Amino acid sequence: xxxxxxxxxxxxxxxxxxxxxxxxxxxxxEVLSIIGSSGSGKTTLLRCLNFLERPDGGAxxxxxxxxxxxxxxxxxxxxxxxxxxxxxxxxxxxxxxxxQYTALKNVxxxxxxxxxxxxxxxxxxxxIQQEIEEEARTLLDQVGLSNRVGNYPWQLSGxxxxxxxxxxxxxxxxxxxxxxxxxxxxxxxLTGEVLRVIRSLKSSDxxxxxxxxxxxxxRDVSDQVIFMDGGVIVEQGSPDAVINHPTNERTIQFLSRxx
Numbered sequence: 001x002x003x004x005x006x007x008x009x010x011x012x013x014x015x016x017x018x019x020x021x022x023x024x025x026x027x028x029x030e031v032l033s034i035i036g037s038s039g040s041g042k043t044t045l046l047r048c049l050n051f052l053e054r055p056d057g058g059a060x061x062x063x064x065x066x067x068x069x070x071x072x073x074x075x076x077x078x079x080x081x082x083x084x085x086x087x088x089x090x091x092x093x094x095x096x097x098x099x100q101y102t103a104l105k106n107v108x109x110x111x112x113x114x115x116x117x118x119x120x121x122x123x124x125x126x127x128i129q130q131e132i133e134e135e136a137r138t139l140l141d142q143v144g145l146s147n148r149v150g151n152y153p154w155q156l157s158g159x160x161x162x163x164x165x166x167x168x169x170x171x172x173x174x175x176x177x178x179x180x181x182x183x184x185x186x187x188x189x190l191t192g193e194v195l196r197v198i199r200s201l202k203s204s205d206x207x208x209x210x211x212x213x214x215x216x217x218x219r220d221v222s223d224q225v226i227f228m229d230g231g232v233i234v235e236q237g238s239p240d241a242v243i244n245h246p247t248n249e250r251t252i253q254f255l256s257r258x259x
Contacts, residue, residue: 001063001064002025002026002027002061003026003027003028003030003062003063003175003176003207004025004026004060004061004062004176004207005025005059005060005061006022006023006024006025006049006058006059006060007023007058007059007060007061008021008022008023008057008058008059009021009022009023009045009048009055009057009058009059009060010022010055010056010057010058010070011041011044011048011053011055011056012056017231018041018044018231019041019044019045019048019055019231020230020231020232021058021232022041022045022058022231022232022233023058023233024226024233024236026176026207026209026224027207027223028205028207029205029206029207030207030208030223030224031202031206031207031208031209031210031221031222031223031224032208032209032210032222032223032224032225032226033209033210033211033212033218033221033222033224033225033226033239034209034210034211034212034225034226034227034228035211035212035213035215035218035225035226035227035228035242035254036227036228036229036234036254037229037254040228040229040230040231041228041230041231041232042180042211042228043180043181043211045211045228046090046178046180046209046211048060049088049176049178049209050085050088050090050178051067051068051081051084051085051088052085052090054068054076055068055070056070057070058070062087062175062176063175067084067087068084086114086172086174087174087175087176088174088175088176088177088178089169089170089172089174089176089177089178090169090178090179090180091162091165091166091169091177091178091179091180091182092165092180092182093180093181093182093184093185094185095153095158095161095162095164095165095185096165097153097161097164097165097168098153099152099153099154100152101152102149102150102151102152103140103145103148103149103150103151103152103153103156103160103164103167104133104136104137104140104149104150106153106164106165106168107136107139107140107164107167107168107171108132108133108136108171109168110168110171110172111132111135111136111171111172112129112132114172115128115129115132135171136149136167136171137149139167139170139171140164140167142167142170142200143163143164143166143167143197144163144193144197145160145163145164145167148160148164157190158185158186158187158190159186159190159191159193159194162182162183162185162186162194163193163194163197166182166194166197166198166201175207176207176208176209177201177206177207177208177209178208178209178210178211179198179208179209179210179211179212180211181211181212181213182194182198182210182212183195183212183214184213191214195214195217198210198217198221199217199220199221202221210222213258215243215255215258218239218243219239219240219243219244220239222239223238223239224236224237224238224239225237225238225239225241225242225243226242227242227246227248227250227251227254229250229251229254234248234250234251235247235248235250235251243255
């Protein structure tokens with residue numbers, strides 16, 4: 001069974017169709033890279049998967065469970081959106097850290113809020129809090145920031161802030177981790193440290209969707225690549241097929257401009 005099935009997803013803003021009949025599947029542990037020019041619908045696709053936008057048509061299934069079906073109102077209840085969103089982790093282009101909190105607190109905050117809903121929270125508050133903090137420290141160590149847990153965002157470089165954002169997304173234990181051009185806000189010398197962290201996650205069998213313009217990186221880490229243009233999937237296949245041997249003229253033009 002596929003971990004993710006996207007079926008005929010559609011999204012419009014006013015009269016502008018941004019996503020037109022988007023369909024693809026992913027297996028557990030796969031890395032999917034989505035490439036394409038600005039305005040092709042890549043970010044909107046991620047936002048629909050994370051329920052930050054509601055699709056106008058189509059369906060989204062995770063592990064065989066229908067999370068959204070445009071033809072089924074029962075899958076569109078607002079009160080369930082937050083729970084569904086936890087199935088996906090999203091790392092934004094901008095780091096979106098809370099400036100008033102340390103790196104450690106930025107990672108633990110959402111997990112702490114969820115923990116308060118546990119029936120045993122009041123009775124075991126101290127132990128639960130300690131467990132959350134220990135897991136956050138482990139994640140910050142995993143992204144190379146064990147010596148920065150007490151630093152505030154303004155004390156961190158852009159690359160370090162993005163690595164905190166990755167740890168924060170991992171803390172919620174999502175089934176699918178999504179990256180929306182995670183290096184686009186970074187100086188070139190900081191890009192490598194973030195890409196190394198993402199590369200390390202692949203070895204831990206993480207299922208990931210990466211919107212990126214880092215074509216060599218996408219070619220190296222991806223199991224499949226999608227090229228989007230004008231809200232549609234123009235070309236889809238292995239990294240070798242799409243990046244090294246594209247057959248669609250729009251894909252060829254896009255890669256030629258980058259090169």
